[in-house]
Amino acid sequence: SQTIHQWPATLVQPVGSPLSLECTVEGTSNPNLYWYRQAAGRGLQLLFYSIGIDQISSEVPQNLSASRPQDRQFILSSKKLLLSDSGFYLCAWSDGGASLPEQYFGPGTRLTVT
């Protein structure tokens, strides 16, 4: 069966510091991968999605970036965090063949920028 991992679970970082959040998927190959942010208002904001290595689409221009160094690894980064980057970050995967369009989410990382 497929599983998705995210780490760290929680993170407190000062403004201006770098960020690296990691997501890995097991039990599937060539998945579509997604990064979402959920602010206190509860809505889900799609940040990036990737349909393959080196194929990453950015949905919202901001100081975040994403990379996919391996087929089942998706990394969210920032060189300098802003206060507004605080939130709950969720990684998700879906079947790359799109035969099953539903997304499956990881446990999330709660980021607080101080």
Next chain:
Amino acid sequence: AQKVTQAQTEISVVEKEDVTLDCVYETRDTTYYLFWYKQPPSGELVFLIRRNSFDEQNEISGRYSWNFQKSTSSFNFTITASQVVDSAVYFCALSEAGYSTLTFGKGTMLLVSP
């Protein structure tokens, strides 16, 4: 453009009451998928159901049931005999065929008190 509206921001019920969560969607595509997700206080989004646009059969799974009506562009979710464990934020989502991304509603927070 796709749009998902969950007009109910928050619903409070007492245990054993039935509750219906509303979802209205907009799409120009004739082939699309609809989803419901549950987000308990732990934060992880849990996939509940996917419905294809060409299948309007209602579905029942235990205490959960879903009513899909293309004529009103609605995909409502009913919990029968609610329980405290049903307390969560519930998201409705839409995906058009051929697209890898989901459009989420803003979510409905359900509070079930004993």
